[in-house]
Amino acid sequence: MAANKIITVFGATGAQGGAVAQTFLQDLKLKSEWTVRAVTRDTTKESARKLASQGAEIISANLNDKSTLVKAMTGATAVYGVTNYWDTMDKQGEFQQGKNLVDAAKEAGVEHFIWSSLLNVTKLSNGKLPNVYHFDSKAKVEEYARQNGIPATFFLPGFYMSNIPGVAFRPGPPNNAWTFGLPVPETAPLPLFDTADTGKFVKAIVLRRDELLGKRIFGATAYLTGKEVVESFKNAFPEAGKTASYFSMPQDMYLRVLKSKGLPDFAALELLENMLLLDQFGYYGGAKLDESHSILEDKLTTWDEYIKKSKAFQGLN
Ligand SMILES: NC(=O)c1ccc[n+]([C@@H]2O[C@H](COP(=O)([O-])OP(=O)(O)OC[C@H]3O[C@@H](n4cnc5c(N)ncnc54)[C@H](OP(=O)(O)O)[C@@H]3O)[C@@H](O)[C@H]2O)c1
Numbered sequence: 001m002a003a004n005k006i007i008t009v010f011g012a013t014g015a016q017g018g019a020v021a022q023t024f025l026q027d028l029k030l031k032s033e034w035t036v037r038a039v040t041r042d043t044t045k046e047s048a049r050k051l052a053s054q055g056a057e058i059i060s061a062n063l064n065d066k067s068t069l070v071k072a073m074t075g076a077t078a079v080y081g082v083t084n085y086w087d088t089m090d091k092q093g094e095f096q097q098g099k100n101l102v103d104a105a106k107e108a109g110v111e112h113f114i115w116s117s118l119l120n121v122t123k124l125s126n127g128k129l130p131n132v133y134h135f136d137s138k139a140k141v142e143e144y145a146r147q148n149g150i151p152a153t154f155f156l157p158g159f160y161m162s163n164i165p166g167v168a169f170r171p172g173p174p175n176n177a178w179t180f181g182l183p184v185p186e187t188a189p190l191p192l193f194d195t196a197d198t199g200k201f202v203k204a205i206v207l208r209r210d211e212l213l214g215k216r217i218f219g220a221t222a223y224l225t226g227k228e229v230v231e232s233f234k235n236a237f238p239e240a241g242k243t244a245s246y247f248s249m250p251q252d253m254y255l256r257v258l259k260s261k262g263l264p265d266f267a268a269l270e271l272l273e274n275m276l277l278l279d280q281f282g283y284y285g286g287a288k289l290d291e292s293h294s295i296l297e298d299k300l301t302t303w304d305e306y307i308k309k310s311k312a313f314q315g316l317n
Contacts, residue, residue, distance in 0.1 A: 016195055036056040081114065094134065155202065236308065
């Protein structure tokens with residue numbers, strides 16, 4: 001059958017959108033019915049050319065320019081929309097980009113807009129954590145999409161597994177012991193998510209469009225505590241695991257580390273509050289994952305599987 005439906009994928013050269021593009025290009029159920037229209041600001045870059053060689057249509061558009069978004073969405077049945085807060089760290093800018101996406105989806109008459117959303121942490125925490133801008137701004141876009149009445153489903157990616165190996169979990173002084181350090185107790189639940197699984201969720205959302213309009217889907221494999229993350233590491237790599245441990249980092253130390261890497265003060269505080277959210281209110285406000293898992297046809301990547309393929313852990317035993 002000819003590929004007669006188009007999915008416009010924003011962020012197609014990145015982690016989430018890239019995974020969505022791969023699923024729609026390769027999945028046996030989807031590839032005969034769907035064409036991937038991959039969006040990038042630079043159609044000449046390597047990742048865009050690779051997508052083209054796999055059969056995707058490549059289109060140039062910029063989230064800051066609504067007219068380019070309308071063009072990218074015209075004729076599309078579904079759209080995956082994602083913004084990258086960390087490009088500019090501008091909360092108003094991120095909201096404006098998301099608003100542009102919603103307005104363009106409305107103008108282009110898109111039948112199914114899938115928004116990469118997150119919760120409003122200021123509201124969830126009753127104002128105790130008012131600085132997690134990259135969550136709040138995405139939640140405000142979700143609110144705007146609901147008010148606008150566009151047919152939409154909201155996909156909320158969990159805590160990236162890629163934040164852990166070699167980043168928050170790495171060898172540290174004095175004896176190079178593997179240490180997983182976050183500014184929360186070892187019992188804080190992390191909803192772990194392999195971004196490569198984004199397409200599995202978006203596939204299910206598209207296939208079950210009617211029942212999932214207006215719904216939130218939580219994109220995570222499982223909640224694991226910091227302690228459990230380290231336990232898995234110890235099981236996978238008994239030698240390196242001998243001295244591995246979880247470190248509940250003091251908050252001022254966490255801020256200092258982030259600032260020493262060049263993060264501005266407000267963004268360091270933002271990430272600290274982002275972590276405190278895990279322990280104090282829950283990344284998804286304490287919601288279970290069962291309902292989101294129930295829509296899936298494809299198995300999600302577990303943390304045990306992820307650590308085996310992680311580059312930062314290669315060569316350990
Ligand atoms: N780290 C976590 O644990 C976590 C958890 C949940 C959610 N998130 C959220 O995930 C988002 C990032 O998604 P990701 O990881 O998929 O990002 P990524 O891998 O860094 O890729 C970013 C993508 O956005 C595109 N892009 C950026 N600015 C654009 C613009 N002005 N116009 C058009 N396209 C633009 C880029 O395309 P080109 O460069 O090719 O144009 C690229 O494809 C962030 O907003 C973050 O808050 C992160």
